[in-house]
Amino acid sequence: MTDLRTEPAQPASTPTATTPPEYMRAARYHRVGDPFQIDVVETPRPRPTDVLVQVKACGLVPNTSNSLNPPPMVQAPALPAIYGLDPAGVVVEVGSLVYGFEVGDRVYVNPLRYCGSCPHCRKGNVLACDYATLNGYFGTGPKSARMLRDYPHGGYAEYLAAPHYSLVKLPDRVSFETAARWGYLGTAYSGLRRAGVDMSTTVLINGVSGTLGLGATLFALALGAPMILGVGRDAERLERVKALAPDRIHVHATTDSRSIEDWVRKMTDGIGADVVIDALPAGTRVAVFSAAAAALARGGTHVNIGGILEDVTMSPPRIMTSNQTYMGSFWFTTAEGQEMADLAASGTVDLGVLEHEIYGLEDINTAMTTLAAGERDGGFSNFVISP
Template sequence: MTLMAAARVHDRTGTLRLEKVAVPEPGPRDVLVSVASAGLAPSLLKLLERGSFKHLPTVPGHEIAGTVVAVGDEADPGLAGARVRVHPVLACGTCRYCRGDREQMCASVAMIGHGAHGTGPMPLYERYHDGGLAEYVRVPSWLVDVLPGGVGFDVAAKTHDLANAVRALKCAALPPGGTLVVTAATGTMGTATVKLAPFFGAARLVLVGRSAQRLERVRELSSLPADTVALDELDGDWETEGGLTGRLRDLVPDGADAVLDFLPQGGGTAQATAALATGGTLVHMGGNRAPFPYSARDLQHHCWRVVGTRACTRTDTAAVLDLLGSGALRADDLITHRYALADVNEAFAATRRRTEPIWMAVVHP
């Protein structure tokens, strides 16, 4: 039996143990990937604490890129030796959501190396719950994407986050030349959105985050004109007195065409909504539990659209890979932190502390 190093979680506390376990055997329709890079997602440990991981112990890590080293008898033999990224979304493939480019809404949806989110049976998750924080991972052959030349493994591993931003931008349906507000702009999703916004109709950005210094670094990523709003520089009672709305209205008197909101908590979501133009769109992907203070009449009066969205689809990831492969999109500068597998607990701790700016982080097993 051949062994490999793997970081495994055994309970909801989130502490990972570096262990030696058997290299998984690929089944007839599987491929075995030698992991070159695995992305870190801060939400992973939160989902673990909530019980979304249904199989313990397990190897977490849903953002995976590497090289195919073994191919099952019924899989495409041409995948052998291919540089690939893994699409982690496990879904039935036949329901109305899967047929309609909305597989993240499937009743059987779960993710390789991540949580189970569906309400129905999840047979694929039973087999493929182990993820990429290991030297090797077994995945369905139909869920690997061959990488375009010139796309490195680190960016390939983070394709899923870039595609999440694509999904949010599609939901925003910006008019050509639109003004887009991005909240939590200094995080993973914010920086991904800044990179991708020019391809989805945006002509101007307004970036909202805690720190003016960190926002300035993010503004340097943008190929578009970008203003910034630092929450730390607003009046101390801004959440109750409308300080964010006022600042956004100063910058965009006629209102923003869309807000892409990644705030996980607090009153910023509602206040950014109040800065929308008539007919504008709020797209929320932050999981904010704060009460939303607008009535149905408010939505009708302002003709606002409010869209909740999560994750991405294969179509979204294909769009990212096309942009990367053509050279139109360059995202290597988003990878700010790289860790060895032995340092994975410190890596997750750093993403929680956020004492230094972390846009995207990866682990090299």
């Protein structure tokens, strides 16, 4: 673990289980293009169905810089804003209508917010809620502006208030720094689950050594996939991925003269991959997306969790006659987040490969610059802000 923190300034008062400080430090984003500022703001108060969490770690994801100036299809929070997508910490105050959580519980806070009352929410499809919002990031629903106002505090602060439905209880063997990666891990895990990955599934992961791709690999192993085919650019990182399970993971560099489809079909006796997980980062050529999609087996499922923003040409007749399914998977539910924690608690998934690079709250701009410069070891690097 690499710890790049400088000693943070101490809060004005030391919190206890019943008396959190009146004020806290927070990294706030005031204007597009400007750096974060460290401000002293009021500590949020939990409502009856909320808890107050003292943040111990919050992920700094590769897409953070893009989220600060989001595309038109999402709703940005009002500035100045406290960002921070993946907070983990300790419950220090519990609302009067919260059941099952107590002061002192170690938790990950799923940033997904939703109304709980609409037809989509009542069916469990909370990501389709009109109020759907990723707290500390942006809103995805047409009514998410209200949710952004109701829950304005992300994880780049010393405390945040969160609804009890968002909490994942963390086992002792999952550190706060590892939990700060739960969002990208969960996105991959949910995609695998939706595709039905199990002990009989051949999985092709496009972008296998990136932040999303590595998570998909770890949980595909945990779900029992006997063959994982990974595609990426960096030959050295590909070999690191393969070393996680040499008998089950096979890798292919995009610089290889063979096409992805030819390689996959050779590895699967001409059948193709049962499931294709596209985990490509933003800015990747559409041709790389299409090349992996072409390796999907008849009856297979393609799940897009990556950052391709351009339109892709598809063949409806081929999809129909091959009985294939194409879907997107954007985030994950708190229930899935708890399943991940349980898999980690039992040792079924090994998250020890993550290399934590920890920055104090006051060093967030340095962390942003380092991340934007590409100074990381692909998906193995885990950038964390520790307030």
